[in-house]
Amino acid sequence: MKLSRAPNLLIAQHWINLLEQVHISCELHNRYMQGAMGDIPVDQCGPEVWLEHEADLPAAQRVITGAAPTPGAPLMRWRCGSCHESLEPQFTTCWNCGSSYSDFS
Template sequence: MQKKRGNLERVHVGADPLIAGHIETIFNARGIHCMVRNRHLVGGAGEIPPLEAWPEVWVAREDADIARQLIREILDPEGPVPADWRCPDCGEVIEGQFAECWSCGALAP
């Protein structure tokens, strides 16, 4: 179920705040601004309905499609491994599963 509020759209909801934090970290590294709602409400489950306490990841509506694709890749690590890539900054060949160049720290294209 898609949930929208203003220019934001919810792209993930789940019981584990660590997963929400991991998604947030990856989004920030990719330049996707996001907001994690209910990050600290998990401890309130029981006093409030559990689904209302789960962390939610929200992004700008224009980033929602790419955000969902990244979430699928994050949550399904057994999916196909991307092809090796050449660092655009230093020219080093990097294995496909890595998002950063080990040599200079540049992000994968």
């Protein structure tokens, strides 16, 4: 069943990574649709994240709601510009030295 349509492929992939981290089975649909159609309305194209199990829906929605892109937030692993620690995308500040991701982007 469909979980949600992502605004772009990068975010769809990001959601899937997050869902896999919490062991929710999911797959990416429509990844090649964007830019390949003529008359299809824009809101009917774009990458979609689908769940394998309907029971996972509430948890999955929480995951991607929490993962809504915020300005300046990392979408993938990043490296702290101060101490060079490698950080997961869910962290917007370096746990090692407290520097903020937005300080380096």
